[in-house]
Amino acid sequence: MSHGPEPTLSGLVLLLLGEKQSGKSSAGNAILSRRAFHQKTSRSCRESSSVFGLQVTVVDTPGWSSPSTTPRKVSREICRSLTLCHQGPHAILLVLPACSSFRPEELGAMEAQIRQLETSIWQQAIVLFTHGDQLGGLSIQEHIRQQGGSLQWLLERCGNRYQVMSSHSAQSQAQVMELFQKIQRMVEVPKHPRGVGYRPQILLNQHVSIRQEIHVEMDRSPEYRQQITSTDPPIIRGFVSARAGWNPSLSLILLGRRKSGKSSAGNMILNREQFQTGIKTTSCSAGRAEISGRSVTVVDTPGWSLFGLANAEQVRMGILHSPSLCPAGSRRTFLLVIPVDSFKEKDRKAIETNVAVLGDEVWRSTVVLFTYGDELKGSTVEKYIEKKGKPLLWVLERCGSRYHVCDTKTNNEAQVNQLLELVERL
Structure with missing residues (x-):
């Protein structure tokens, strides 16, 4: 399925989360006024439409089941959904079918998935009740009262924000309009x-x-x-x-193998010792600075290893989590850090495997950052690229041939500004 056009800042970005068969995809179709999503969603995907004069982007996700039976790939896709919300979601819609009960078991399954996002969602969360027409003569307020503590606790966490959507297209347009108004008030x-x-x-x-x-x-x-x-x-x-x-603020997410110079590059960009060097990075962390009039956030991530010295699952979950550390609305770019040393097919495969958790679209916002530029010893980076051949050329082609060289041993403001100018041209 096509991910559609890039979401624009002149509209709304909405993220759908919910259990299997909760009506997420149908709700997304109703919001976009077209059949954008299909049933049985297995991968997070993004679609956009113009609705009521606004550019609206909806990110649909696979549904979870109970914590013990939800496949790990579903949890990964839910985490990856944040990377599809390029400006950060304006609203996170927690989808619940109005025709089903919401017991502590359902609440526990929801909490288990939300925890894996490793970011607070409650200030942006709205409960979206689907299949509202199946309530019959029962009001939504009475339905909430009958459900008891679990649903009432959830609504309180969401600031008592909720919207009902029915399965009838005649009613859905007015309900979508109400939803947008509630989002704007939020x-x-x-x-x-x-x-x-x-x-x-x-x-x-x-x-x-x-x-x-x-x-x-x-x-x-x-x-x-x-x-x-x-x-x-x-x-x-x-x-x-x-x-x-x-210009909006910039967010730079550092990706790369262990000892590639990621943390040193982050310190160079921020012009301070924000990230520890010389030790293994095991979790994501972020730092922010004003650089030549720009607000710049740098996110460091765990590095992968070619020799099994890093926890592969920890690395990939860290990479998935990294976009959530970027300020909402910032222009996000991934800096793929490659040291100027040996680069072989095994390096290329490691990059392909670890970057893949962010989805294919990540390459459109990725720049290769060559570190240890002093190792070029007067030669050019173009000669280095030519010498390393097909493996490195494959990476550069995926990144649209965007690259920059830095020497982390020198505090050169010009090389940082050149990097930021390259990022801004994306």
């Missing part, structure tokens, strides 16, 4: 520079987009753009950047 909005709380509205019934609302406000107040920071919601920052050419 999104935090920055304060207007004049001191008045400014909340652009999604006037769906009049087909007026948020972008138009913000453009009007920016025309009135040119200094408004200066008030937007990396902590503001991506749905706001995206509209401002589209209007004024303002």
